[in-house]
Amino acid sequence: MNLITEAYVDSLAMNASAIKNGKDLVKKNSFPKLCRSEDDTLLFGECKGSGSEPYRCSVDLAKEGQPVFRCSCPSRQFPCKHLLGLMYAYAGSKPFETAPIPPDILEKREKAEKREEKKAEAAANPAEAPKRKPNKSAQVKKLAAQLDGIALLEKLVLQTAQAGLGSLDKKMLQTLDDQAKQLGNAYVPGLQTALRELTALLRSDEDKERVYTQAAEQLCLLHTLVKKSRDYLQNRAADPELPPDTDSTIEEWIGRAWQLAELRELGRTRSGPELVQLAFRCYSDMARGEYVDEGYWADVSPSSPGGVVVTRTYRPFRAAQYIKEEDSCYEVMKVKELYLYPGELNPRVRWEESVPRPVAPEDLEAVRSQAVSGLAEAVKQVKNQIKNPLSEKHPVLLVASSGILQDSSGVPVLVDPQGKTILLSDLPSTGRPTTPLLPLLKQDQLRESAVLLRFGQDRETNRLTAQPLSIITGTGIVRLLY
Structure with missing residues (x-):
């Protein structure tokens, strides 16, 4: 149980409030019973609660790196403050009585071991593992509902395009949001989210020209989604035995979990x-x-x-x-x-x-060693991806770098081993600037390294740009985003 240190327990807590509450329980001596198993795989005890009966809590460490938490309290936070308090008590060297493992925990361990055995067998012999049999009747109904949802989205997209983005006032945007809620009943949460992104853009207080440019792109994306998802779902409806598509992200766009x-x-x-x-x-x-x-x-x-x-x-x-x-x-x-x-x-x-x-x-x-050898190959990979309307528009790649310099206007530039360059700038979609940190680094950290870059397209120049996220040298990882 050497891994149970105060820092380790802190890392398990949901938030700072949970940490404080857990430590307070120890300070108030709220644990009348603190026990540990003889083989050091289990901590368990009782903690005073608001009722007459104490809460029974345990931390099962039988599986390395996979602690199992159990507590009889009704809290929805996990680990709850009682479990955190139990671990803080151990980390703080409170006296723990050596006691036999409770029978109910032994039973739960046995059931867990059987589940793990079945899972291991399935992983070792995937061809022999029993396949889940989908409910065909339910699947047909779901596909029909999804196609109805796509038809509704198509109607909304066409109405918006015909009316013009400039005509969408607060009342019309609220109407779009209300209609977007209907998509939640059509098993297409991904399409619902894409529509909400459009209305959120149009409510933005940013520069209107930029907002309308982004909104037009989002409208085009919605149109593409309507066509692609409808074609895909119609094919599945025609052949219920067709497996889900794992070569693209269309299922995720529609909203599959x-x-x-x-x-x-x-x-x-x-x-x-x-x-x-x-x-x-x-x-x-x-x-x-x-x-x-x-x-x-x-x-x-x-x-x-x-x-x-x-x-x-x-x-x-x-x-x-x-x-x-x-x-x-x-x-x-x-x-x-x-x-x-x-x-x-x-x-x-x-x-x-x-x-x-x-x-x-x-x-x-x-x-x-995994870094792309040069910018030419990196740009090729990025362009091949972003030309697909449904692909992630900000891919991340490791790129070999011979150095990061500044051009005549003071803008940072990455230079690859072949002498090719790309401007480094902060992408709005990243939500956090990293380029201002570059001048703080030593030159030997910027030379002969691998740089993790997040790519994006500059709408004004129509050129690719990149934001550095981290720099990997022979001695460490310099994180610019963490």
Whole structure:
């Protein structure tokens, strides 16, 4: 249990308030019973609550890197303040009595082991794993509802285009929002979000010329979404046995929430990768009504396919206090099984089990070796992606750099090993400036490195530009976004 330090417990807490409440329980001696198992795999105890019965809480450490929290309190925060208090008590060297593991926890462990055995068997023999049988009748009804939703969206898009963006006053925008709510009943939340992004743009107080340019692009995107998603769903309706498309992001655009079991059945998993985080950011997605915690990662394992993958945790505004906010990670995560969502240059990934380890020099070299050798190849990859209307317009790539200089006007410029250059500037979509940090770095940190770049298109010049997110040298990762 050496891993249970105060810093470790802090990292598990939902927020600062949970940390304070957990520590206060220890200070007030609210734990009349503190126990640990003889094999040091379980902490458990009782905590005084508002009722006559104490809350029973436990932290199960039988699985390395995967603590299991249990508490009888009704809190929706997990770990709750009682669990945090239990761990703070241990980290603070409070006396814990050695006691047998309670029978109910032994039973839960046994059930968990059986589930893990089945999961391991399914991962080892995906062809023999039992396939989930979809309810065809329900699927037909859902497809019909989705096509009705797409028809409604097409009507709204045509009406908006015919009326003109300049004619959309507050009343008409509210009408669009009200009609967008109907799409929520049509199983097309992705299309609903895309429509809300349009109305949010038109309500913006920014420069109107810029707003109308972005709104026109969003309207074109909606038109493309209508056509592509309708064609796709009509094909699926004609052939119910047709598997979902995993070569594009059309399912995600429509609003499918991929289940991990589905991704495993479709062969979208990888065993044993070792991931190192290169950059991290949090932002608010007003159209989705969610906070998004986003991390960019490189695989440093010997079998790495290269490329930068992304993790995204969505926290709905209404439930944000009950969902742990992700944070920057400065260690290598040894992942047992990695799930890959459909995507292009930066597919989204997710995992359930991982064990951290320190970053080693060979990890840094592995990241640097994955960098695109020059800007010509990087620009080609970016252009091939962004020309697709439904593709991510701000892909992220590792690019080899011989240095970062300033041009005659003082604008930072990345120079690749072949002498090609690209202007570095802050992208509004990133939500955070990073280029002002470049002059603070030492020259040896800017030379002969790999730079993580987020690309975008400058609408005024119609040229690609890039924002640096981190710089990977032979001695460390210099994070500009974290």
